Amino acid sequence: xxxxxxxxxxxxxxxxxxxxxxxxxxxxxxxxxxxxxxxxxxxxxxxxxxxxxxxxxxxxxxxxxxxxxxxxxxxxxxxxxxxxxxxxxxxxxxxxxxxxxxxxxxxxxxxxxxxxxxxxxxxxxxxxxxxxxxxxxxxxxxxxxxxxxxxxxxxxxxxxxxxxxxxxxxxxxxxxxxxxxxxxxxxxxxxxxxxxxxxxxxxxxxxxxxxxxxxxxxxxxxxxxxxxxxxxxxxxxxxxxxxxxxxxxxxxxxxxxxxxxxxxxxxxxxxxxxxxxxxxxxxxxxxxxxxxxxxxxxxxxxxxxxxxxxxxxxxxxxxxxxxxxxxxxxxxxx
DNA sequence: TCAATTTGACCCAA
DNA sequence: TTGGGTCAAATTGA
Numbered sequence: 146x147x148x149x150x151x152x153x154x155x156x157x158x159x160x161x162x163x164x165x166x167x168x169x170x171x172x173x174x175x176x177x178x179x180x181x182x183x184x185x186x187x188x189x190x191x192x193x194x195x196x197x198x199x200x201x202x203x204x205x206x207x208x209x210x211x212x213x214x215x216x217x218x219x220x221x222x223x224x225x226x227x228x229x230x231x232x233x234x235x236x237x238x239x240x241x242x243x244x245x246x247x248x249x250x251x252x253x254x255x256x257x258x259x260x261x262x263x264x265x266x267x268x269x270x271x272x273x274x275x276x277x278x279x280x281x282x283x284x285x286x287x288x289x290x291x292x293x294x295x296x297x298x299x300x301x302x303x304x305x306x307x308x309x310x311x312x313x314x315x316x317x318x319x320x321x322x323x324x325x326x327x328x329x330x331x332x333x334x335x336x337x338x339x340x341x342x343x344x345x346x347x348x349x350x351x352x353x354x355x356x357x358x359x360x361x362x363x364x365x366x367x368x369x370x371x372x373x374x375x376x377x378x379x380x381x382x383x384x385x386x387x388x389x390x391x392x393x394x395x396x397x398x399x400x401x402x403x404x405x406x407x408x409x410x411x412x413x414x415x416x417x418x419x420x421x422x423x424x425x426x427x428x429x430x431x432x433x434x435x436x437x438x439x440x441x442x443x444x445x446x447x448x449x450x451x452x453x454x455x456x457x458x459x460x461x462x463x464x465x466x467x468x469x470x471x472x473x474x475x476x477x478x479x
Numbered sequence: 480t481c482a483a484t485t486t487g488a489c490c491c492a493a
Numbered sequence: 494t495t496g497g498g499t500c501a502a503a504t505t506g507a
């Protein structure tokens with residue numbers, strides 16, 4: 146694995162800080178804009194809320210993209226959702242190969258071979274409805290101890306043809322209102338689903354609901370990005386998205402196959418061009434997402450900060466690192 | 480016919 | 494030892 150050198154790290158850091166500051170500025174403007182009383186056709190100011198939202202989205206996208214290069218080197222992981230961004234370190238001690246001293250089995254007899262993930266030591270839970278714009282294929286389902294519903298395992302459809310390693314787990318965690326928890330692992334490396342920024346897609350009234358997804362498309366008019374820290378989203382339910390239903394008719398979710406389909410509504414939010422024939426949707430329900438990274442491990446110092454310190458610092462940030470605080474965080478790493 | 484899903488088996492990590 | 498993640502044959506559906 147190629148690890149970034151200190152100069153590269155510094156460049157990345159500066160990039161992220163710049164992007165986040167820009168995003169914060171845009172967010173501040175957006176908040177101010179939204180606070181102004183609405184008058185018909187005038188949202189006030191020279192910059193529209195939509196433009197600001199797009200700027201924020203772009204900042205997220207570019208920041209995460211920059212961070213992603215770190216993440217890809219196993220240095221940290223980024224979790225962003227619901228107005229909260231978490232950056233966490235990754236345990237570097239659990240990347241043993243699956244060999245583990247055992248005799249290698251023939252390919253046909255290697256079912257179940259895997260490396261247990263080091264799930265994020267910190268992660269974010271977001272309530273939203275999600276259409277993540279990626280094509281997923283279900284590869285397993287498992288009853289999990291102390292859970293009512295089985296956990297479903299999905300991998301990227303392009304795992305084999307493009308070697309995309311992205312996977313996710315979906316688990317229904319609540320009956321009423323229906324809540325699903327989605328945990329993402331790895332990044333999409335497939336060509337048509339290059340990871341972009343998490344987007345928060347607004348409902349009809351952006352103040353009433355929004356959702357976060359790792360959408361593959363640039364934000365659309367409907368995809369306003371609004372961040373409401375600590376706010377439980379009311380989700381874009383069928384009502385909110387109904388208007389799109391006839392437009393796209395994208396296929397229903399892989400997720401629904403393992404989750405009570407009677408509670409699922411077809412999610413029409415995504416253009417099938419990018420979501421593929423089988424994009425993953427969980428709609429008509431609350432949907433929590435836990436986004437985390439999966440990494441192999443190393444112990445490269447980050448700008449003179451050894452990984453232990455780095456981990457500690459990130460751990461301290463663990464729980465509620467708001468978007469606006471991100472820029473302030475990064476210098477602490479150097 | 481082909482692709483997606485289901486499901487039991489397998490194996491690793493805790 | 495056991496829970497959890499993945500594989501792959503069998504099944505299902507378009």
